[in-house]
Amino acid sequence: MYTVKIRDHIMIAHALKNPVFGPAQNLHGATYIIDVTFYSGDIGRYNIVIDMGLAHELLKEVLEPLQYKNLDEISEFSGKLTTTEFMAKYIHDKLKEKANSRFNGKIRVTLGESHISWGSYED
Amino acid sequence: MYTVKIRDHIMIAHALKNPVFGPAQNLHGATYIIDVTFYSGDIGRYNIVIDMGLAHELLKEVLEPLQYKNLDEISEFSGKLTTTEFMAKYIHDKLKEKANSRFNGKIRVTLGESHISWGSYED
Amino acid sequence: MYTVKIRDHIMIAHALKNPVFGPAQNLHGATYIIDVTFYSGDIGRYNIVIDMGLAHELLKEVLEPLQYKNLDEISEFSGKLTTTEFMAKYIHDKLKEKANSRFNGKIRVTLGESHISWGSYED
Amino acid sequence: MYTVKIRDHIMIAHALKNPVFGPAQNLHGATYIIDVTFYSGDIGRYNIVIDMGLAHELLKEVLEPLQYKNLDEISEFSGKLTTTEFMAKYIHDKLKEKANSRFNGKIRVTLGESHISWGSYED
Amino acid sequence: MYTVKIRDHIMIAHALKNPVFGPAQNLHGATYIIDVTFYSGDIGRYNIVIDMGLAHELLKEVLEPLQYKNLDEISEFSGKLTTTEFMAKYIHDKLKEKANSRFNGKIRVTLGESHISWGSYED
Amino acid sequence: MYTVKIRDHIMIAHALKNPVFGPAQNLHGATYIIDVTFYSGDIGRYNIVIDMGLAHELLKEVLEPLQYKNLDEISEFSGKLTTTEFMAKYIHDKLKEKANSRFNGKIRVTLGESHISWGSYED
Numbered sequence: 001m002y003t004v005k006i007r008d009h010i011m012i013a014h015a016l017k018n019p020v021f022g023p024a025q026n027l028h029g030a031t032y033i034i035d036v037t038f039y040s041g042d043i044g045r046y047n048i049v050i051d052m053g054l055a056h057e058l059l060k061e062v063l064e065p066l067q068y069k070n071l072d073e074i075s076e077f078s079g080k081l082t083t084t085e086f087m088a089k090y091i092h093d094k095l096k097e098k099a100n101s102r103f104n105g106k107i108r109v110t111l112g113e114s115h116i117s118w119g120s121y122e123d
Numbered sequence: 124m125y126t127v128k129i130r131d132h133i134m135i136a137h138a139l140k141n142p143v144f145g146p147a148q149n150l151h152g153a154t155y156i157i158d159v160t161f162y163s164g165d166i167g168r169y170n171i172v173i174d175m176g177l178a179h180e181l182l183k184e185v186l187e188p189l190q191y192k193n194l195d196e197i198s199e200f201s202g203k204l205t206t207t208e209f210m211a212k213y214i215h216d217k218l219k220e221k222a223n224s225r226f227n228g229k230i231r232v233t234l235g236e237s238h239i240s241w242g243s244y245e246d
Numbered sequence: 247m248y249t250v251k252i253r254d255h256i257m258i259a260h261a262l263k264n265p266v267f268g269p270a271q272n273l274h275g276a277t278y279i280i281d282v283t284f285y286s287g288d289i290g291r292y293n294i295v296i297d298m299g300l301a302h303e304l305l306k307e308v309l310e311p312l313q314y315k316n317l318d319e320i321s322e323f324s325g326k327l328t329t330t331e332f333m334a335k336y337i338h339d340k341l342k343e344k345a346n347s348r349f350n351g352k353i354r355v356t357l358g359e360s361h362i363s364w365g366s367y368e369d
Numbered sequence: 370m371y372t373v374k375i376r377d378h379i380m381i382a383h384a385l386k387n388p389v390f391g392p393a394q395n396l397h398g399a400t401y402i403i404d405v406t407f408y409s410g411d412i413g414r415y416n417i418v419i420d421m422g423l424a425h426e427l428l429k430e431v432l433e434p435l436q437y438k439n440l441d442e443i444s445e446f447s448g449k450l451t452t453t454e455f456m457a458k459y460i461h462d463k464l465k466e467k468a469n470s471r472f473n474g475k476i477r478v479t480l481g482e483s484h485i486s487w488g489s490y491e492d
Numbered sequence: 493m494y495t496v497k498i499r500d501h502i503m504i505a506h507a508l509k510n511p512v513f514g515p516a517q518n519l520h521g522a523t524y525i526i527d528v529t530f531y532s533g534d535i536g537r538y539n540i541v542i543d544m545g546l547a548h549e550l551l552k553e554v555l556e557p558l559q560y561k562n563l564d565e566i567s568e569f570s571g572k573l574t575t576t577e578f579m580a581k582y583i584h585d586k587l588k589e590k591a592n593s594r595f596n597g598k599i600r601v602t603l604g605e606s607h608i609s610w611g612s613y614e615d
Numbered sequence: 616m617y618t619v620k621i622r623d624h625i626m627i628a629h630a631l632k633n634p635v636f637g638p639a640q641n642l643h644g645a646t647y648i649i650d651v652t653f654y655s656g657d658i659g660r661y662n663i664v665i666d667m668g669l670a671h672e673l674l675k676e677v678l679e680p681l682q683y684k685n686l687d688e689i690s691e692f693s694g695k696l697t698t699t700e701f702m703a704k705y706i707h708d709k710l711k712e713k714a715n716s717r718f719n720g721k722i723r724v725t726l727g728e729s730h731i732s733w734g735s736y737e738d
Contacts (some may be wrong), residue, residue: 264415266415266417268422289441327416329412329416329417329419330373330421331371331373331417332416352429361376362375364374364375365371365372366371366372366373367372
């Protein structure tokens with residue numbers, strides 16, 4: 001099994017509106033350091049899992065609508081708890097869809113929200 | 124010259140309301156990884172610049188009113204551009220004041236806002 | 247599959263009393279940077295694998311009896327080789343037990359003993 | 370499942386001679402930060418997956434013929450596209466062979482080529 | 493004193509053609525992780541040392557002619573020993589010149605060539 | 616001003632025998648990640664502050680008597696509080712002395728004792 005992993009980041013605001021989140025119910029924000037891992041059983045004739053430049057571009061396209069935004073004002077997230085885990089899956093699914101014709105393998109998305117906490121999703 | 128450095132973090136929302144900030148004029152957010160360096164020419168009879176436990180506590184007290192907050196709703200920041208540089212100085216000054224009777228040396232505060240961007244202030 | 251990962255650390259002394267460990271047979275010590283990953287197939291109605299605050303607390307409770315200790319003086323480790331791998335499993339098992347009623351999924355514990363060496367255990 | 374992970378690095382030159390690689394078709398170079406993970410279901414009577422000192426030595430032996438080299442001048446790589454993924458598998462296979470009599474479990478080799486890009490191979 | 497620091501990277505080939513460099517006399521390469529720190533005594537009316545976006549752009553422009561190149565083939569470096577220290581100063585001077593009308597303070601350039609070695613230059 | 620920085624580590628045991636250190640009065644231990652920075656105003660005809668290989672060797676020689684040791688059993692430290700700050704100065708002074716005929720500039724030694732705490736000394 002081969003992998004390629006790339007890193008980017010976004011800076012967003014949101015509130016986690018349920019008592020279970022304590023002070024994070026307030027409107028606050030996060031820098032998410034986003035690591036995306038692409039998995040493949042083989043690397044084809046160019047010896048690559050996926051073109052690294054393309055991977056960086058696809059990720060940037062997925063992140064663009066979230067960058068410098070308040071997630072609570074994006075209709076897609078209305079009434080949703082935009083936890084790190086939830087956002088990892090959201091970014092995963094959008095990337096999966098966008099990469100579709102060029103990469104069909106497993107993808108893992110990890111969001112680092114600080115130097116001591118991370119969340120991830122993989123299919 | 125001796126130093127001690129400690130690390131903590133906060134997660135905040137804010138908007139940088141001036142056209143110079145482009146998309147960061149939107150309400151968005153950040154995780155700031157906060158490194159505080161204490162400087163001292165000597166280390167006294169306990170061989171320490173400052174008690175590390177105390178340093179962590181003082182920093183936590185300074186960060187507490189900012190943690191999980193929207194900076195734009197804190198009266199102290201009203202009409203201010205809460206850039207990384209500005210926040211580094213704000214945290215520096217608050218810490219300087221709080222540490223006052225127990226540490227009088229130079230302090231540097233560095234805020235990491237992502238894996239590729241940092242800002243700092245020192246007296 | 248979702249995960250949440252958190253980080254903490256302990257500072258311990260020990261001796262690895264078998265000739266296979268060469269100079270590490272001496273009484274020496276380590277800072278272990280401890281990463282704990284919680285795995286879950288779903289994230290429930292709060293969109294979380296496990297409450298991050300709770301996860302940090304549970305880990306702290308497990309680490310507390312080891313923090314600032316000489317492992318060779320803890321009866322549970324008497325006659326045991328407290329390698330990084332062994333300690334990863336020990337912490338894993340204690341955490342599994344403590345988390346029991348609140349988290350039943352897979353847990354991985356990784357101990358970083360330096361910038362070039364790590365050990366881990368997962369069930 | 371237990372693991373041990375170690376880190377080392379090499380500094381090499383190469384050209385990726387196919388239009389798909391754009392500017393990387395030029396003769397350029399890379400520092401690869403190399404993480405090797407050894408997997409084992411049990412840790413034997415010494416409570417180790419593999420002797421960490423031995424692991425570091427074996428890796429160094431595998432890397433030595435590549436260290437400070439132009440990969441394009443090594444006959445084994447003649448006509449090959451020495452991508453990060455390809456080099457991860459190459460180092461994996463050489464290490465697997467060299468470790469053979471002393472470690473038979475799964476091995477993963479990850480090459481970090483920058484702070485934003487990685488490639489890996491595991492059997 | 494305030495600072496802003498940004499990070500980028502380049503991947504280059506070169507040979508250090510003097511016996512003092514031992515095996516690094518061979519044509520080999522490096523990924524340089526490049527940290528640039530901008531210093532300023534004040535932050536003006538926008539509360540910034542330098543616009544972070546502009547800083548990233550200026551650095552990218554300076555790095556572009558080096559990216560994916562063999563330094564030995566760049567006429568400017570002919571007969572020069574392109575050590576990490578030398579390249580730190582080279583990038584520093586080019587950046588100083590390019591930033592000129594928009595930033596006049598002190599600049600430090602640090603090149604990380606691996607996880608255990610760095611070089612820097614500052615005016 | 617130019618610098619070169621290198622990294623190594625040691626694993627030691629010690630007890631900080633004064634009530635001011637709370638639980639760290641117990642015999643415990645630490646991995647110190649040791650960063651050494653060499654400063655120089657010029658880089659001579661080889662374009663180097665100091666030969667990086669030599670720097671790594673000198674540091675290893677200084678660290679060797681401390682590696683895998685209980686500092687409390689080393690006569691030089693008898694009755695001393697071997698804090699991070701104290702050890703930074705100790706390593707600094709030993710290195711300064713050993714480097715003497717080959718490097719006369721300023722040296723800074725930083726000891727990272729965890730992912731959230733560091734101490735340093737420079738002349």
